[in-house]
Amino acid sequence: MKHEIDCIVNDQAHHLTVASHETLLCMLREQLGLTGAKNGCATGECGACSVLLNDEVVNSCLVLAVEADHATVVTVEGLADEGELSTLQQSFLDHSATQCGFCTSGMLVAATALLKQASRPDVNAVRAGLAGNLCRCTGYDDIVKAIMAASRARRT
Numbered sequence: 381m382k383h384e385i386d387c388i389v390n391d392q393a394h395h396l397t398v399a400s401h402e403t404l405l406c407m408l409r410e411q412l413g414l415t416g417a418k419n420g421c422a423t424g425e426c427g428a429c430s431v432l433l434n435d436e437v438v439n440s441c442l443v444l445a446v447e448a449d450h451a452t453v454v455t456v457e458g459l460a461d462e463g464e465l466s467t468l469q470q471s472f473l474d475h476s477a478t479q480c481g482f483c484t485s486g487m488l489v490a491a492t493a494l495l496k497q498a499s500r501p502d503v504n505a506v507r508a509g510l511a512g513n514l515c516r517c518t519g520y521d522d523i524v525k526a527i528m529a530a531s532r533a534r535r536t
């Protein structure tokens with residue numbers, strides 16, 4: 381069964397036709413070409429598919445596209461401002477917080493939400509904020525350092 385939905389993705393309005401079983405992740409990647417959110421596990425375990433849905437971090441592999449009807453979605457592609465990296469994105473670069481990069485978009489989305497909730501989180505709060513995002517490369521330390529530095533810069 382098909383459904384018509386209206387949503388705002390990265391500040392752009394979309395009218396889309398989605399299947400009942402279609403996930404938000406599929407809709408973003410295959411209909412809108414926003415491939416920043418990754419399909420790692422498709423079971424809600426890894427966080428590589430993290431996006432903001434009405435300002436809340438969700439695993440887009442577990443959210444149906446129809447749930448985005450009349451909602452606002454932000455993906456990693458929406459974090460930069462007119463091509464200028466956010467402070468958090470720049471901090472990931474500065475701290476070498478990326479290796480293979482598969483987890484990075486989800487990490488950036490989760491950390492952006494974290495820094496909106498707590499402007500100066502401590503290390504434990506940062507680690508807790510990333511609890512739903514797995515990284516098999518970095519050992520997390522450089523990611524945490526990047527987020528802490530961005531929080532000190534007071535802009536995400």
Ligand code: FES
Nearest residue numbers: 420421422427441
């Ligand atoms: S792909 Fe969604 S949580 Fe892993």
Ligand code: FES
Nearest residue numbers: 479483515516517
């Ligand atoms: S950088 Fe490779 S999974 Fe995180």
